[in-house]
Amino acid sequence: MTTNFTYRLIAENDLTPDDHQRISGLLVKAFPNDVEIFSQASYCYSLPEYRLLIEGEQGVVIAHLDFERRMISVGGEEIYVAGVGEVATNPDYHRQGFGSKLMNKLTAILTDEFPVDYGILQCSDTNALFYGQVGWYRIHQPLHRLYQGEFATVADGDVMILPVRKTIDEWQSDAVIDLRGESW
Numbered sequence: 001m002t003t004n005f006t007y008r009l010i011a012e013n014d015l016t017p018d019d020h021q022r023i024s025g026l027l028v029k030a031f032p033n034d035v036e037i038f039s040q041a042s043y044c045y046s047l048p049e050y051r052l053l054i055e056g057e058q059g060v061v062i063a064h065l066d067f068e069r070r071m072i073s074v075g076g077e078e079i080y081v082a083g084v085g086e087v088a089t090n091p092d093y094h095r096q097g098f099g100s101k102l103m104n105k106l107t108a109i110l111t112d113e114f115p116v117d118y119g120i121l122q123c124s125d126t127n128a129l130f131y132g133q134v135g136w137y138r139i140h141q142p143l144h145r146l147y148q149g150e151f152a153t154v155a156d157g158d159v160m161i162l163p164v165r166k167t168i169d170e171w172q173s174d175a176v177i178d179l180r181g182e183s184w
């Protein structure tokens, strides 16, 4: 169990080539089905605004996520979100609480530094268990987003949301979510 680790929040434009390389290295290990993508880029779909890292000794990236703030609409209502992507713990450090620590740090950042109405992400049912334990809610409703150069709607976007400034009861759970751009 690693006890020496630090959190680092870094703006996308401040990442060094070495940061990109170390993040890509983690994502290649964490997402074996997407090696082709992450061996060439340190993110997928929408360009992130910030990275949140947990780093260990000798600069090893233990865990990573990225987020971008955006005004989306849900049932025609303007909602300010932080779209979260590329959540991953280095497989050498799985099930040691780092993923949870990372998500809890994100909640603190979205509450104190970058207030948004909700966090939002997409994930499989398997990972929904993990996010559910750190305050995120599973929702099943249509999602409209830019995908491979075209806007299209899927019947169930496999979305999870984190209430920050607004509550779970204020979320319109029967409306179309329009991301007005790519997913994260």
Ligand SMILES: CC(C)(COP(=O)(O)OP(=O)(O)OC[C@H]1O[C@@H](n2cnc3c(N)ncnc32)[C@H](O)[C@@H]1OP(=O)(O)O)[C@@H](O)C(=O)NCCC(=O)NCCS
Pocket: 030, 031, 086, 087, 088, 089, 090, 093, 094, 095, 096, 097, 098, 099, 100, 101, 122, 123, 124, 126, 127, 129, 130, 133
């Ligand atoms: C999902 C992921 C980030 C979890 O990271 P982690 O550091 O291992 O998570 P934690 O140690 O904080 O786990 C907290 C709890 O979440 C649940 N959990 C974590 N991984 C899980 C898994 N693979 N299956 C089921 N539950 C899981 C467990 O309840 C766990 O508590 P426990 O270990 O006491 O049982 C990590 O498995 C990962 O990087 N997976 C590959 C990339 C990925 O799929 N990312 C999500 C994209 S949406």
